[in-house]
Amino acid sequence: MNRRITARMTLAVLAAAASIGLGGYPAAGAEQATAPGVTVPAVKSPDGSYIRSIQVKDDRNIRLTVYSAAMDQSYPVDVLRPADTSAPRSTLYLLNGAGGGVDDASWQLRTDALDFLSDKNINVVQIIGGAWSWYSDWVKSDPTLGTNKWSTYLGQELPPLIDAALGTNGVNAIAGISMASLPVMNSVIFNPGLFRSAAVYSGFFQTTTDVGRQAVKAVTERYGHGNVENMWGQDDSPLWAANDPTLNAEKLRGTNLFISTGNGIPGIYDLPGARGRNETSVLDTAQVVATGAFIEANCDASTVAFQNRLNELKIPATFVYRQTGTHIWGYWQDDLKSSWPVLAQGLYSAP
Numbered sequence: 001m002n003r004r005i006t007a008r009m010t011l012a013v014l015a016a017a018a019s020i021g022l023g024g025y026p027a028a029g030a031e032q033a034t035a036p037g038v039t040v041p042a043v044k045s046p047d048g049s050y051i052r053s054i055q056v057k058d059d060r061n062i063r064l065t066v067y068s069a070a071m072d073q074s075y076p077v078d079v080l081r082p083a084d085t086s087a088p089r090s091t092l093y094l095l096n097g098a099g100g101g102v103d104d105a106s107w108q109l110r111t112d113a114l115d116f117l118s119d120k121n122i123n124v125v126q127i128i129g130g131a132w133s134w135y136s137d138w139v140k141s142d143p144t145l146g147t148n149k150w151s152t153y154l155g156q157e158l159p160p161l162i163d164a165a166l167g168t169n170g171v172n173a174i175a176g177i178s179m180a181s182l183p184v185m186n187s188v189i190f191n192p193g194l195f196r197s198a199a200v201y202s203g204f205f206q207t208t209t210d211v212g213r214q215a216v217k218a219v220t221e222r223y224g225h226g227n228v229e230n231m232w233g234q235d236d237s238p239l240w241a242a243n244d245p246t247l248n249a250e251k252l253r254g255t256n257l258f259i260s261t262g263n264g265i266p267g268i269y270d271l272p273g274a275r276g277r278n279e280t281s282v283l284d285t286a287q288v289v290a291t292g293a294f295i296e297a298n299c300d301a302s303t304v305a306f307q308n309r310l311n312e313l314k315i316p317a318t319f320v321y322r323q324t325g326t327h328i329w330g331y332w333q334d335d336l337k338s339s340w341p342v343l344a345q346g347l348y349s350a351p
Contacts, residue, residue: 038062038081041164045069049157051165060118064165068157070137070149077158079166080114080124088169090347091123091162093154093195095176095184098219100131110276110329113336120340122347123166127154132224134216135183136243138231145226154183155191169351173197173256173343177332178299179219181205185245188255196346197256199339201332202299205306207232207244211298246309257317258342259306260335262325264297269330276329292326299327318342 044050048069055063064077082089094113099105107113107126117124127135135150142148154174163170174195176184181203188195206212213235220226232239241247269275270292272285279285300321307319320338325331 038165039167040064041161043161043164045157045160047152047157049153049161051161054165066158066161068149068153070152070157071147073147075129075153077162078108078126078128079162080117080126081166082121082123083119084121085167088167088351089122090171090173091125091166091168092117092343092347093125093127093172093174093187095127095135095174095180097176097178097180098132098223100133101126101128102131104278105329110278111333111336113333116337116340120344120347123162123168125158125162127158132179132220132226134179134220134231134243136186136231139233139239140230142226142230145220145224145230148231150183151186151190154187155194159194171196171347171349171351173199173346175199175201175336175339175343176203177201178203178295178327182207182243182245185252186243186248189245189248189251192251195255196349197258197343198252199258199260199336199343201260201335201339202262202296202327203259204299204302205244206246206302207240208247209305212244212302213240215298215302246306249306249309249315250313252310253313253315256342256345257310257315258320258339259303259317260320260322260338261299261303262296262322262327262331263300264293264295264326265324266293266326267322267324267331269328270326274330276331276333288328289326292328295327296325 038054040051040054050067052065052067052074057063060081062079064079065074066077067074094107096106130150132145133148133150135154137151138148172195174184174187181200184198184200188198204212204215207216217228220228220231232243266289270289272282277285279288310317
């Protein structure tokens with residue numbers, strides 16, 4: 001990028017930072033750094049969150065370190081920049097599954113998602129952290145999983161900082177797999193107008209049914225060793241209903257929606273060594289496939305119930321029911337590509 005373009009982008013980013021109403025507060029402790037088309041703004045979000053630093057990986061990829069005031073903790077955010085940064089671009093927020101992207105189960109490591117998105121001329125913001133939390137706002141700190149205010153982070157803290165740092169055009173979409181299904185839909189519901197498109201691959205969409213509660217508890221308690229009462233309280237707490245996208249589906253109206261699922265029948269990506277798999281033996285693969293088949297069959301049933309609710313409300317959405325497939329990355333790589341036209345409807349719409 002030549003010096004004139006860099007200068008223009010720096011001015012554009014500073015203007016964006018001034019125009020989004022962050023108040024211009026100095027970000028105490030934040031490093032003032034630059035990368036191609038990127039500025040770490042000396043501003044805070046309304047609750048005091050800010051970008052601490054930037055790490056330049058290459059000419060397209062950077063890592064931001066973001067301090068969340070709600071969680072009193074800093075988290076990394078990986079960003080793929082658009083190939084052309086001569087004008088403000090839109091942003092896709094991409095969420096990982098139950099491990100929060102801090103393990104080896106991430107879009108970066110298990111798929112070609114970033115290669116696929118690299119020519120779409122958008123910012124791709126990859127959330128890192130939030131393992132086993134359902135990316136939700138918890139009512140209490142958990143002895144094992146700590147303080148979780150991920151709904152606040154995704155909807156209120158991070159977007160204005162991303163807009164300021166990257167000089168975006170303010171147009172966003174959001175997508176995610178598995179555990180990210182609830183936060184993807186709830187981010188749309190809780191933040192009207194923030195995300196114009198939303199896509200979920202192999203997700204759960206009910207928290208108040210018996211099966212839905214068990215799914216939530218299995219992720220957080222069985223695998224994460226946390227306590228769901230620290231998340232939404234006891235089963236009769238109104239927070240369980242407040243976080244149920246099916247109950248609150250009316251608030252999804254006007255958003256471009258894509259939802260896909262397999263049915264639990266093993267397919268092409270359920271063979272040892274198939275794309276997206278990293279088991280070390282045939283026996284390990286068989287065990288993981290069996291677990292993934294059970295999970296995906298439940299995702300399929302949850303998706304049907306969600307579609308029925310949207311149909312009742314006459315809310316349009318694109319649903320893809322694969323003829324085979326368990327709960328694994330190979331299918332999600334394909335699903336992301338299938339969802340692109342729906343994501344693009346929002347991402348390429350006028351600011």
